[in-house]
Amino acid sequence: MKTVTLTIDGRTVQAREGEKLLWAALENGIYIPNLCAIPGVKHPAAACRLCFVEIEGYPRPVTACTEPVVEGMVVSTRSPRVDRLVYTAFELLLSNHRLDCASCPRNRSCELQRIARERRFSLRVKRLRKLERNLQVDDSSPVVRYDPGKCVLCGRCVWACREKGTGVLGFARRGFERKVTTFGDVPLGQSGCNGCGECTRVCPVGALTGKEA
Amino acid sequence: MNSSSIVAETFVKLQQKSRTAWQSLRDRSLILVGTATCGRAAGALEILKVIKGELERRGIDAHVLEVGCMGHCYAEPMVTIYKPGFPPICYGYVTEGIAGRLVQDFLAGDDPCLEFALAALEANDMVPALTDFPRGMIEKSIILDKCGLIDPEQIEHYIALGGYAALAGALTREPDRVVEEIKASGLRGRGGAGFPTGRKWETCRLAPGEEKFVICNADEGDPGAFMDRAILESNPHQVLEGLAIAAYAVGARRGYFYIRAEYPLAVERVKKALEQARQYGLLGDNVLGSGFSFDVDVFQGSGAFVCGEETALIASMEGEPGIPRHRPPFPATAGLWGKPTVIDNVKTLAYVPHIVERGAQWFRETGTAGSPGTAVFALAGKVVNTGLAEVPMGTTLRQLVYDVGSGIPKGKSFKAVQIGGPSGGCLPEAALDMPIDFDSLSQAGAMMGSGGMVILDEDDCMVEVARFFLDFTQKESCGKCTMCRLGTRQMLEILEAITKGQGRPEDIDLLLELAEDVKAGSLCGLGKTAPNPVLSTIRYFRDEYEAHIKEHRCPALMCQELIAYYILPEKCERSCDACVGSCPVEAIYSNEDRIKVIDQQKCVKCASCLEACPPQYKAVIKLSPPELVAERGRKV
Numbered sequence: 067m068k069t070v071t072l073t074i075d076g077r078t079v080q081a082r083e084g085e086k087l088l089w090a091a092l093e094n095g096i097y098i099p100n101l102c103a104i105p106g107v108k109h110p111a112a113a114c115r116l117c118f119v120e121i122e123g124y125p126r127p128v129t130a131c132t133e134p135v136v137e138g139m140v141v142s143t144r145s146p147r148v149d150r151l152v153y154t155a156f157e158l159l160l161s162n163h164r165l166d167c168a169s170c171p172r173n174r175s176c177e178l179q180r181i182a183r184e185r186r187f188s189l190r191v192k193r194l195r196k197l198e199r200n201l202q203v204d205d206s207s208p209v210v211r212y213d214p215g216k217c218v219l220c221g222r223c224v225w226a227c228r229e230k231g232t233g234v235l236g237f238a239r240r241g242f243e244r245k246v247t248t249f250g251d252v253p254l255g256q257s258g259c260n261g262c263g264e265c266t267r268v269c270p271v272g273a274l275t276g277k278e279a
Numbered sequence: 280m281n282s283s284s285i286v287a288e289t290f291v292k293l294q295q296k297s298r299t300a301w302q303s304l305r306d307r308s309l310i311l312v313g314t315a316t317c318g319r320a321a322g323a324l325e326i327l328k329v330i331k332g333e334l335e336r337r338g339i340d341a342h343v344l345e346v347g348c349m350g351h352c353y354a355e356p357m358v359t360i361y362k363p364g365f366p367p368i369c370y371g372y373v374t375e376g377i378a379g380r381l382v383q384d385f386l387a388g389d390d391p392c393l394e395f396a397l398a399a400l401e402a403n404d405m406v407p408a409l410t411d412f413p414r415g416m417i418e419k420s421i422i423l424d425k426c427g428l429i430d431p432e433q434i435e436h437y438i439a440l441g442g443y444a445a446l447a448g449a450l451t452r453e454p455d456r457v458v459e460e461i462k463a464s465g466l467r468g469r470g471g472a473g474f475p476t477g478r479k480w481e482t483c484r485l486a487p488g489e490e491k492f493v494i495c496n497a498d499e500g501d502p503g504a505f506m507d508r509a510i511l512e513s514n515p516h517q518v519l520e521g522l523a524i525a526a527y528a529v530g531a532r533r534g535y536f537y538i539r540a541e542y543p544l545a546v547e548r549v550k551k552a553l554e555q556a557r558q559y560g561l562l563g564d565n566v567l568g569s570g571f572s573f574d575v576d577v578f579q580g581s582g583a584f585v586c587g588e589e590t591a592l593i594a595s596m597e598g599e600p601g602i603p604r605h606r607p608p609f610p611a612t613a614g615l616w617g618k619p620t621v622i623d624n625v626k627t628l629a630y631v632p633h634i635v636e637r638g639a640q641w642f643r644e645t646g647t648a649g650s651p652g653t654a655v656f657a658l659a660g661k662v663v664n665t666g667l668a669e670v671p672m673g674t675t676l677r678q679l680v681y682d683v684g685s686g687i688p689k690g691k692s693f694k695a696v697q698i699g700g701p702s703g704g705c706l707p708e709a710a711l712d713m714p715i716d717f718d719s720l721s722q723a724g725a726m727m728g729s730g731g732m733v734i735l736d737e738d739d740c741m742v743e744v745a746r747f748f749l750d751f752t753q754k755e756s757c758g759k760c761t762m763c764r765l766g767t768r769q770m771l772e773i774l775e776a777i778t779k780g781q782g783r784p785e786d787i788d789l790l791l792e793l794a795e796d797v798k799a800g801s802l803c804g805l806g807k808t809a810p811n812p813v814l815s816t817i818r819y820f821r822d823e824y825e826a827h828i829k830e831h832r833c834p835a836l837m838c839q840e841l842i843a844y845y846i847l848p849e850k851c852e853r854s855c856d857a858c859v860g861s862c863p864v865e866a867i868y869s870n871e872d873r874i875k876v877i878d879q880q881k882c883v884k885c886a887s888c889l890e891a892c893p894p895q896y897k898a899v900i901k902l903s904p905p906e907l908v909a910e911r912g913r914k915v
Contacts, residue, residue, distance in 0.1 A: 080537050112802055132605045151800045159761055177847070194769050195772050219758070219764070241754055242765070243758070
């Protein structure tokens with residue numbers, strides 16, 4: 067495998083040719099916010115719109131998860147334009163996220179909290195209006211608790227369920243109504259879910275959590 | 280004999296046969312009835328029945344043909360009569376009575392009923408021709424030229440008028456030469472973004488792979504746009520010929536028409552066209568003996584707006600949800616089933632036969648340097664002559680609205696034109712003299728889009744217009760990416776608040792910030808253009824936003840929550856009680872002077888009283904903000 071050398075935030079790093087920039091950065095300890103990225107997936111979803119970076123020679127910020135590394139590439143993970151886009155995407159997600167950190171099982175291990183910490187964002191919705199959807203918590207499964215009000219629609223659970231579980235999870239509806247649900251929108255407990263719990267391990271927030279302990 | 284001469288010889292035979300069929304129509308009177316969707320909506324099928332019935336009753340031997348749309352949708356149903364000894368005359372607004380008269384007086388007698396005539400199709404000394412009107416001088420038909428003049432379900436008509444000659448010609452050239460010709464013509468994609476078609480074809484041609492596809496994108500979904508439908512219903516063979524040339528040029532053996540299922544007539548006519556083209560050896564194995572094989576299927580889209588986006592379109596054809604993916608790879612290198620795929624809009628493909636036949640130089644003679652050729656616009660909204668118009672690129676908005684569209688109805692004044700559908704923008708009066716093409720429109724904050732043009736007058740509130748389009752894009756967003764799913768929703772919430780008088784002073788700046796970020800940060804073209812209606816209305820009509828927010832006033836008197844109905848005491852005719860009877864909620868009563876008064880607590884703002892008040896009084900008016908009613912009450 068050929069390696070290429072690139073510069074990220076002034077640091078020289080090596081990466082496998084053709085690898086997506088996001089992974090090259092993360093593997094070298096350079097954090098770029100992300101929620102929907104899944105290692106090894108051929109076609110990145112590019113759905114969360116958080117991993118924007120500047121690449122020298124590019125007219126505008128691009129998503130790091132879709133950009134293959136190239137020899138000599140010069141990248142900066144921060145710029146006023148990047149920070150603004152990332153903040154807007156983050157606040158948009160927050161405006162649609164049931165904020166309940168204190169009693170959330172993912173408190174202190176939540177990716178939204180991590181992004182807020184890394185980029186010094188407030189975990190409150192300031193500019194925007196709250197867009198809560200009145201979605202019921204699904205407590206029907208003996209092992210998994212699903213709170214769709216906290217879901218950021220990254221799609222990692224859908225992927226994990228298809229790859230490692232029974233494939234009962236999928237996306238339904240469009241636009242603001244889009245949600246992760248089961249076939250026929252039945253409760254998880256009746257969906258044929260085998261309780262493998264893979265979805266809870268990949269969920270970046272507190273939407274899908276395990277019930278054990 | 281080499282394959283070039285086989286193609287030429289085979290095609291000449293087809294042409295001769297078709298010309299004979301076409302000329303045989305002229306041996307007696309020929310009646311054309313426009314039965315595209317626009318005609319049918321106005322009752323064309325009933326007119327057709329009356330004409331056929333009358334001809335039979337009177338024993339008149341004449342040909343009757345169903346044709347497509349000439350673009351004069353405002354005058355539907357339309358009938359055109361070719362009678363030997365007369366110029367071909369076009370009749371508009373035809374009723375069953377007029378249809379009967381045309382048979383009785385013109386076909387049975389010799390009175391051409393000029394009182395019902397719209398215009399003649401050719402210059403003559405009896406009736407003014409279409410080209411004698413201001414509209415006729417501005418219009419230039421390339422892809423609409425045969426629409427409404429031939430039966431779309433008879434391939435002979437298209438061939439007799441020169442159709443498929445370009446395909447026959449292309450098959451005798453190297454595919455590279457065909458790509459070069461399209462590149463040299465400067466043709467840009469008419470689906471909206473204006474990407475150079477030749478470059479797309481070249482990328483696909485050079486992409487490695489044996490199997491390639493061509494797709495005609497007929498998923499027309501902009502509110503107020505109907506040109507793709509009209510072209511497919513009126514002249515499907517023209518588009519099919521373009522698709523076949525594209526396939527030959529890029530090396531595809533399989534093509535698809537992606538037509539939205541809401542266009543049943545277009546689907547039907549395209550299917551018939553495919554069948555006939557196969558019968559004539561223009562599709563299938565060894566087209567015209569050239570050795571090139573190509574066939575086409577129809578795929579019906581289920582009506583998601585986002586499926587007009589090419590990666591979503593492909594996903595839906597593959598049986599996945601119609602959701603876009605990141606580009607690159609572009610479909611020209613990895614499209615349907617991962618194979619190189621050219622996806623072109625209906626209109627783009629319709630230009631192809633003309634360019635291949637007459638050459639790139641000829642095409643560049645029309646239009647502007649950056650956007651050669653013509654543009655087809657669908658005029659809708661507050662304009663006298665709604666319909667389709669094909670004009671050279673670089674025509675001004677003023678010519679389109681006033682000369683082609685004959686201006687604003689009911690003596691109202693022009694306010695703005697919304698171009699390019701939900702991805703486009705609203706341009707104000709100051710932009711009327713701007714020559715329009717792909718580049719000038721995007722500089723002005725609008726977009727060519729697919730060519731939908733909604734004309735707005737003084738009664739249209741620009742905040743409400745922005746809200747309407749955002750509501751549309753927000754509902755049609757696939758919901759995959761954060762910026763589009765939640766960004767358009769946030770903008771919609773703000774716009775709704777403003778139209779209800781609940782806007783905050785900082786909302787305009789917040790809208791601008793969100794709009795820029797959604798444009799810059801969205802995954803696909805839907806999100807990247809969805810904020811345009813908001814950006815352009817703030818850019819040109821910021822005062823209207825401010826009036827809503829600061830004064831709770833809707834200057835166009837349109838936003839329900841910001842207006843009140845009021846009866847002017849000095850104008851109310853006391854003995855009349857038309858308004859009282861019209862009110863569905865009994866909100867109007869007579870005061871001690873028998874002047875009618877609206878109880879604002881009961882009023883549901885349905886506007887019935889405004890319509891019921893006899894025009895000689897005009898006593899009912901709208902006031903904004905609603906508090907003005909109380910102020911007026913005190914003055915009395």
